[in-house]
Amino acid sequence: MARYTGPKTKIARKFGEAIFGDDKSFEKRNYPPGQHGNNRRRGKKSEYAVQLMEKQKAKYTYGILERQFRNLFEKASRSRGITGEILIQLCESRLDNVVFRMGISPSRSGARQLVSHRHITVNGELVNIPSYSLKAGDVIGVREKSKSLVAIENSLANNSAVFEWLNWNSDTMQGTFVTVPERIQIPENINEQFIVELYSK
Known part of the structure; x- marks a missing residue:
C-alpha cells in the first residue's frame, strides 16, 4: 500500500505543530520549512488554502491517503449527525x-x-x-x-x-x-468543519 514515508519533521513544521508525536527536531525548529524559514513574508491565506491545510493535517495525522479519506467523508455525510464529527470518529475507530x-x-x-x-x-x-x-x-x-x-x-x-x-x-x-x-474526548487539534466545507464545494 502506498503511504507517506518522507521526513516527518518537515510536515510537522508545515502545520506548526508536532502532529506525529514528540519530536526533538521540531522543537528546535518550530517554524515553516524552506530556504527562508521565518523571514519569508506570508500573506493571508485564502479560505480554500486554510480548508486544504486542515484536510492535509487530518490525513497526515491519521496516516490516511486521499481516496480512503474521501470514502470516509462520504460515509460520514451519509450518516445521521454532524458530518465533521462523524468523520473524526470514523478515523478514531x-x-x-x-x-x-x-x-x-x-x-x-x-x-x-x-x-x-x-x-x-x-x-x-x-x-x-x-x-x-x-x-x-x-x-x-x-x-x-x-x-x-x-x-x-x-x-x-x-x-x-x-x-x-x-x-x-x-x-x-x-x-x-x-x-x-465523542468529539470533545478526541485530543487531535483538527477543525473538521473546514474539511466539510472543502469537500462540499
Missing part, C-alpha cells in the same frame, strides 16, 4: 489508531505495521487490515506469539495515556473498544 491509542505502539505508523504483520487480534481473530473499522465492544489484543516482542513491551511500559472510551488490561494484553468517542 480505525484499528491502527486504536492500537496506537492503547499504547501497543508509540506511533500510528508503528501500529499500522503491527496490524499488517499479523500481531493484532480482534475478538480473538487475527486481523491484518489497518483500516478495519471497530465497533463498540470489540476486544483488541496482542497475538499470543507476539506478546514477548520487545517493541510492544517497551511501548506499553512507556505509555501513560488514558482514554475514557478504551479499556486496557496489561496482564492479558487485551483491551476493549468500549464506545465510539
Whole structure:
C-alpha cells in the first residue's frame, strides 16, 4: 500500500505543530520549512488554502491517503449527525489508531505495521487490515506469539495515556473498544468543519 514515508519533521513544521508525536527536531525548529524559514513574508491565506491545510493535517495525522479519506467523508455525510464529527470518529475507530491509542505502539505508523504483520487480534481473530473499522465492544489484543516482542513491551511500559472510551488490561494484553468517542474526548487539534466545507464545494 502506498503511504507517506518522507521526513516527518518537515510536515510537522508545515502545520506548526508536532502532529506525529514528540519530536526533538521540531522543537528546535518550530517554524515553516524552506530556504527562508521565518523571514519569508506570508500573506493571508485564502479560505480554500486554510480548508486544504486542515484536510492535509487530518490525513497526515491519521496516516490516511486521499481516496480512503474521501470514502470516509462520504460515509460520514451519509450518516445521521454532524458530518465533521462523524468523520473524526470514523478515523478514531480505525484499528491502527486504536492500537496506537492503547499504547501497543508509540506511533500510528508503528501500529499500522503491527496490524499488517499479523500481531493484532480482534475478538480473538487475527486481523491484518489497518483500516478495519471497530465497533463498540470489540476486544483488541496482542497475538499470543507476539506478546514477548520487545517493541510492544517497551511501548506499553512507556505509555501513560488514558482514554475514557478504551479499556486496557496489561496482564492479558487485551483491551476493549468500549464506545465510539465523542468529539470533545478526541485530543487531535483538527477543525473538521473546514474539511466539510472543502469537500462540499
